[in-house]
Amino acid sequence: MAEQTRVARELQQPVATGRVVAVTSIRGGVGKSTVAALLGRTFNHYRHDPVLTLEADAALGTLPVRMGAESVRWSCADLARILTPAMQLTDVIGYLVPVSNGGWLLPASQGRVGAPLDVRTYRTVTLALRRYFAVTVVDCETLPGEVARTAMDTAHARVVVAPTTAEGVGGTRQVLDWLGQLPHSALSTTVVALTAHSPDMTLDVKAARAHLKETGVSVVVLPYDRHLAAGGPIHTDLLASATREATLELGAEALRRAVRGG
Structure with missing residues (x-):
C-alpha cells in the first residue's frame, strides 16, 4: 500500500509548465505505440x-x-495550420479525439497513408499544445527518423522501448550511447521499457537491465500480457496485475525525470 501511494503521488505531482514525454524504439513491432497508449491512459487516470x-x-x-x-x-498537420496564440483549451479540444476515461488524442494521420510528418509541423504542434496540457505523451516514429531524433532531443523525458532479446538490448544500448552525446543531459531523463512478446523469455533479464543501466538510465520490465498481445483497444481492467504495476512504475519514472529535466 505504501508503494502504491508513493507511485500515485509521483504520477500526480504538479508541473509548472507542460511536460513532454517522447516514446520511441529502434524498430517497429516492439510495442512502442502500446507503451505510449499505456502511459497516456495512466496519466489520464491519475492526473x-x-x-x-x-x-x-x-x-x-x-x-x-x-x-x-x-x-x-x-x-497533426491539420491542427498546425490553424493554431493561434488566441485559442483557448476549449477551442483546441474541438480538434482532438476524446479518450474514454479522460484525456485527448491527436493522431498523425486520418487513417490513410499521407505525407510524412515533418520536423517543422512537429515543433509547431508540440510547442503550442504545451500551453494547454500538463503532460503530453508523444508516440514517435522509430529511430533514426528525423522527427524521432528531434522529439528525443527536445522532450523533457524519453522512453526507449526495446524487446527483451539480445538484439533489442544491444541496439538500444547504441541508442543510449547516442543520447549520451547530446548537448544536454539526456540519459538522466531517459527510461528504457523492456517489453516481452512471449511468456517464455530466454534472455537473462537481470543481466540485460544491468547492461542498460550502466549508461545511467532507469529500466522497467513490462511482462508478457495476453490482453496486450491480442491487439485492439487497451482496457486497463483486463491487464494482468503485474502489467499494471509495471506501467505505473514506468509512468512515475518518466514523469519524475520530465519534471526534473527542467
Whole structure:
C-alpha cells in the first residue's frame, strides 16, 4: 500500500509548465505505440489536469486503435495550420479525439497513408499544445527518423522501448550511447521499457537491465500480457496485475525525470 501511494503521488505531482514525454524504439513491432497508449491512459487516470497523447508517426500507426478512437477527423498537420496564440483549451479540444476515461488524442494521420510528418509541423504542434496540457505523451516514429531524433532531443523525458532479446538490448544500448552525446543531459531523463512478446523469455533479464543501466538510465520490465498481445483497444481492467504495476512504475519514472529535466 505504501508503494502504491508513493507511485500515485509521483504520477500526480504538479508541473509548472507542460511536460513532454517522447516514446520511441529502434524498430517497429516492439510495442512502442502500446507503451505510449499505456502511459497516456495512466496519466489520464491519475492526473486532474489535461493530458494529451500525440501520434508523431504518420505510417498508419496503431496508437488510435490502442487508445480506442472510434473515428479520426483531424491530424497533426491539420491542427498546425490553424493554431493561434488566441485559442483557448476549449477551442483546441474541438480538434482532438476524446479518450474514454479522460484525456485527448491527436493522431498523425486520418487513417490513410499521407505525407510524412515533418520536423517543422512537429515543433509547431508540440510547442503550442504545451500551453494547454500538463503532460503530453508523444508516440514517435522509430529511430533514426528525423522527427524521432528531434522529439528525443527536445522532450523533457524519453522512453526507449526495446524487446527483451539480445538484439533489442544491444541496439538500444547504441541508442543510449547516442543520447549520451547530446548537448544536454539526456540519459538522466531517459527510461528504457523492456517489453516481452512471449511468456517464455530466454534472455537473462537481470543481466540485460544491468547492461542498460550502466549508461545511467532507469529500466522497467513490462511482462508478457495476453490482453496486450491480442491487439485492439487497451482496457486497463483486463491487464494482468503485474502489467499494471509495471506501467505505473514506468509512468512515475518518466514523469519524475520530465519534471526534473527542467
